[in-house]
Amino acid sequence: MKNTVVLAVLFSAIIVASSSVVTVATVSGQQVAGSSATASSNSTVTVGWFGTSINTLNPYTTYSALGRWIGSNIYLPLVYYDAANRTVTPALASSWSINFANHTALFTINPKAVWSDGVPVTAQDVVYSYKLASQNYSVLEQYVSPVSSMVALNPHTVEVTMTSVLWTTWAAYVAVVPYHVWDKVNASTYPAYNTTGSQYFVGDGPYVLSKYVVNQYTEIQKNPRAFLAGHMPGVSNVIFQFFNSESSAISSLQAGSIQGLTGILPSDVSLFQNNSKFTVTTSPGLEYFYLAINVNPQGNGNPTLRNLTVRQAMAHAINLTYIAKTVYHGNAQVLDSVLTPTNQYYDGNLTPAYNYSVAYANKLLTQAGFQMTSSGYRENASNTSQKLSYTVLVPSGDTLEVEAANMIAQNLSAVGIKLTVTAETTGTMVATIWPHYSQDMDLWDWFDYTQNSPYRLLGMFLPNQIAAGNSDSGFVNSTYQQVWNKLENATSLSQVTNLSDQLQQILHQQLPYIPLFIPSAITVYSSQIGNVSAYPGGPFGGYDYLTFTQMHYSTAGSKPSSSSNTTYYVVGGVIAVVVFVAAAGVLVSRRRRNN
């Protein structure tokens, strides 16, 4: 028995020792990059983020919305595009003049512009940044492709020669970084552009980076040298905490660990409604869902989908209004274009209207030669091997998309089209679609975050996007290409609008995509947060550059604290248990020895 007691004491000691060694090592060895500034707790707002986390804060290589969003708080572009009001406002450039006839632009940099380390922002920074953005590794390369040359006329003036009149696309999305800091980084090696580099701690936006811990969180703190009037920091610190799922983020919101979250599922809203601690808001969404139909001429999907009448019949057979109401609890808008309604170039007058009509869909299919068989599904009367039986791929991680796909399958069944829903990981979907186009359809989503440009989403239907692995419909259309070429060389903004409308009309009529719906961005945040904007995508959805400059945060009773009584009780409890076990062991041991 004595040995058992000793063993118990020994094990207890091991527990405490090993936990302590590892935890102390972790406490002291956290990979915290950057400044050692302690987070100010009195106006720190922690925002939850689930989905794709950060790969890098490099504005030229990040693919994540969160990376772009954080970057937009650190680095200013030349101008801001306010998607809520469809206006262009000054950012780094205090004024500009555009000569559409000569395709030139002059930008004057705000004379007050200064980096967070005190160095003035100059035209050289702008030229250098656009050079980085135009490199092959840059995800902004296509945005800056209309910029044929950029010259610093003097320290405060930049002259741009451009091939396209749509200047706000690049001027509002290309971040300007400090040349005097970034030039010291070895730009020839891709890994140099990671997020732990010291270059990310100097910015000219309302905030600067203060901490980044891989897979855990990113923290920004107010830039003491922020200069742009109307864009000064609203709170002193903002923390972006990463979660791997909506449910874990919601748990943290309920527990008070985070103060704001966008992207709440409609079914979870009830958790926060009628609770005075939380405010629930909805904003226009930027993520839209579509049904891509494999129309690729060389594709290996069901060839009947290349028949336009079949696609039109499908568009009429799907009751989008009902699906949006059912799946999204009414928090979704039916979509009719591949651009979202808040996009400046969205065309809301596309024809024909694909009104829900089972009778008309049946009529179209019968006219196209597809007769109903005894199985309840249609086949080509002259070629019975051509059956209207398809498979639709859906990302398995999105339950709402899967539910919507199942409802679409029910709708199509009513007109004799068999649709099998296959929920797959995005990796499997990618491998099925590209390069052989082996799918029939896929139900997926895009984010329309370049709200002042038609290029990004309309460009996806070009043949070069087939090889790039972006065009899931495999759409090839010579007329579309010709109109696109005109769009790239448009000489006025009205011409851009007109040509964008034409492109949307072609897509609407040819139906490589059946646009489905655009869910509203549902946000829940602590009622202590005030002045939260309703920008498209939601205040914490990763697109609103104004969120943290406009908001205010009442900290009464909400101060993040590590030294609550609970934690001291916990430590005290652990120590008490160890002492108790040790004492009991010694007592029992002595008693045994005496016996």
Place this chain on the structure above:
Amino acid sequence: MGWAGYLLKRVAFAAVSIFAIVTFDFFLFRLMPGNPIQILYRSPALSPAQITSLKSQFGLNLPLYQQYLLFIRNSFTGNFGISINYLQPVSQVLFPAILNSLVLLIPANILAILLGVFAGRYAAWKRGGAADGIITGSSMALFSIPTFWLGGILILVAIFTGTLPVSGMYTLGAAYPSPLARFSDLLSHLILPLITLTLVLFGQYAVIMRNSLIDVLSEDYIIFARSKGARDAYVMRKHAMPNASLPMISIIAVNLGNTFAGAILTEVVFSWPGIGYLIYESILARDYPVLQAAFLIVAIAIVAANVCADLLYSLIDPRVRYS
């Protein structure tokens, strides 16, 4: 075969096992549908030339055998490459995650082993009684309960009572007046995932200990020891427990390695930034370099634990060495 020979044989076998596992993993990850560039960089803004450029930056354009040879060569030098997802050296991403996992795994395993052994022993001793029923029943239940469900229940309780944090390792944005305060904060975040993992592991230890001990207690030498007049505690300690511990050593050794991978669910439920969470994210992103390195570490942990079990076995039961 002598002790040194036996040791050499086990280590050589372990090295071959690790090499085989790593090779298998390398090709397995690439058999997963989809490539990381297309998954991560799905954007209409990217041209085919850029996609090709991104692939070449991560060596994904090389023939598979060349990628494999590079991986093997670099692994020997401790260079696991650059993470495709995080754009950082894999070691900078992986090792902090391992350290975070150890914070959770070490106490959870020790607690589960201790509780399991003592509960199993007590149940075996009180076989057929109420205590046995309670311990065996609860052990089977805990062994069967899905981790995410147990974690979810604990989270609900924590939210309802408002006592403990439910995610992460620290209170973000908190100012720590002292290292003790930071340590306390870590402990408070540790409690829920620790309880979850401990309970999940506890069940099987308790059941195996109980069953093993019941087998041993029915052996002739135990009856003989009792007939000699030896006290129950003495019989248990000197004769029953050492022999009943042999299966426990196996299961503990195997579990020590497996819990690295098995903690994935616990880490995901509580957003604990450990290796499980990292593997989960990396599988979704097809981040080959991180996956290769992570599974190499997991493979080494599992194989090393098995070697240790073999060696312990041979120490406890010398017949093993010569079989």
